[in-house]
Amino acid sequence: MNGVDGVKVAVLLFVAAILQVSIFTQVHVLGGVPDLLLVTLVAVSLLRGAIVGAVGGFFAGLLVDTATLGTLGLTSLVLTIAGYWIGRYGETTGRDRGHAPFTSVAVVTVLYSFGLLLVHFVLGERAPAGAIVRGLGPAILMNLIVTAPVYALARRLLRSRSRSDYATEVQLLG
Amino acid sequence: MVRRIVLAVLVVGALALLTISFRSPTSGALHDVQGYGATALRPFQVAAERVARPFRDVYGYFSGLASAKSENAKLRTELRDVRRTANANLAAAQRAGELEKLLRFEQGTSYPKDYRNVNTTVTSYPSGPFAQEVTIAAGSSSGIRVNTPIVTADGLVGHVTNVTPDTAQVMLLTDADSSVAARDVSHGVAGLIRHGQGSTLILDRVSKALQVKAGDIIVTQGTVDRRYPDLYPYGIPIGSVLSVGTSDIASYLTVQVTPFAQLDSLDAVAALISTKHR
Structure with a gap:
């Protein structure tokens, strides 16, 4: 990834983070809230791999925690792992598959919700599992709706990768 | 290998931030840095808002049209009742003022006389069911401190839990940790306002022997004992009683309260800064 790509990723995630905390958290449809930042991170990670996904997740989380005056590092921790994991999927089996963004968003929405729940629980804060489970279906639906335009925009901004960015090593098991 | 090292460094960094921030959420060097960051992000958040x-507004306009006619009739009836009550209250307030003078009655800060408003906008909203908190675009440089009450023109919103020079975090009444000493002005019953189902509130700790009726107005209780000052002054409107229920096994009445402030769609709020030195 070159410097221009880095700036594009940073701007994309910055705008998504600001829109998420200022606007999208108020958009309640059928009990679900679309997570623009998570969907953008998934798109960036799929297109640019695990390292960009992890670093992007870390700084996007930091932005959210700073803007909301929340506990610093909390969102970063979960988004870093989410970005890395989706990045690895994009580098390996998810490569060039049309359903990859939608599958990734659906799975990551579930894992991200439970990841946040777990961190809050470990910190001894309120961890309403029932509310999370009830809101999960609508949240997945809302995230899937915004996936297509967000992924299209991210792909337009971050043109196709060079061959060297893909994984060059495969670990054989057994 | 590089990927794993990057991931490990970031995870350790996030855990370090989490530990420091969790141990000292409202003070310290990291909190100051967070404050500078929040100040830098504020213009972007305000612009997005x-x-x-x-x-x-367009959404609100069209959704409001659907219920406008029935709401208009209801509000006209309410206005007639409120006018009648206001006239009675005016006479009672004059009489109370005279009696207070006669008794040389001494009291703490009273709302809204001893407070000035810092009007500001909400820049971020609750992001999930974990905490019901919003961020506002005014902070300690405007006189806002931790525990400053936050209101709208309709009623109480909550209080400040974290403050930086230009932003502040506000815990809403619907947060699980929020608890406000409140009073039913119609029947003089005191209780605690806590979060209820959805966007409603509960007036808790009201004995079954006491009387509360649907439609009663709930306001903040204020300081009862000087040794234990309350965060809120007496008389900030909180909401009206929606329903009153009870069961044989419950110790207290189940009083459901609808908040006056639209807590799920806050736009502009005001911080109440005391002008009276205690």
Whole structure:
């Protein structure tokens, strides 16, 4: 990834983070809230791999925690792992598959919700599992709706990768 | 290998931030840095909020049209009742003022006389069911401190839990940790306002022997004992009683309260800064 790509990723995630905390958290449809930042991170990670996904997740989380005056590092921790994991999927089996963004968003929405729940629980804060489970279906639906335009925009901004960015090593098991 | 090292460094960094921030959420060097960051992000958040406002207004306009006619009739009836009550209250307030003078009655800060408003906008909203908190675009440089009450023109919103020079975090009444000493002004019953189902509130700790009726107005209780000052002054409107229920096994009445402030769609709020030195 070159410097221009880095700036594009940073701007994309910055705008998504600001829109998420200022606007999208108020958009309640059928009990679900679309997570623009998570969907953008998934798109960036799929297109640019695990390292960009992890670093992007870390700084996007930091932005959210700073803007909301929340506990610093909390969102970063979960988004870093989410970005890395989706990045690895994009580098390996998810490569060039049309359903990859939608599958990734659906799975990551579930894992991200439970990841946040777990961190809050470990910190001894309120961890309403029932509310999370009830809101999960609508949240997945809302995230899937915004996936297509967000992924299209991210792909337009971050043109196709060079061959060297893909994984060059495969670990054989057994 | 590089990927794993990067991931490990970031995870350790996030855990370090989490540990420091969790141990000292409202003070310390990291909190100051967070404050500078929040100040830098504030213009972007305000700009995003302003861009979204026309769309929100249009949505609000059309959703309001659906219930406008029935609401108009209800409000006319309410206005008639309120006018009648206001006239009675005016006479009672004059009489109370004279009696207070005669008794040389001494009291703490009273709302809204001893407070000035710092009007500001909401820049971020609750992001999930974990905490019901919003961020506002005013902070300690405007006189806001931790525990400063936050209101709208309709009623109480909550209080400040974290403050930086230009932003502040506000815990809403619907947060699980929020608890406000409150009073039913119609029947003189005191209780605690806590979060209820959805966007409603509960007036808790009301004995079954006491009387509360649907439609009663709930306001903040204020300081009862000087040794234990309350965060809120007496008389900030909180909401009206929606329903009153009880069961044989419950110790207290189940009083459901509808908040006056639209806590799920806050736009502009005011911080109440005391002008009276204690």
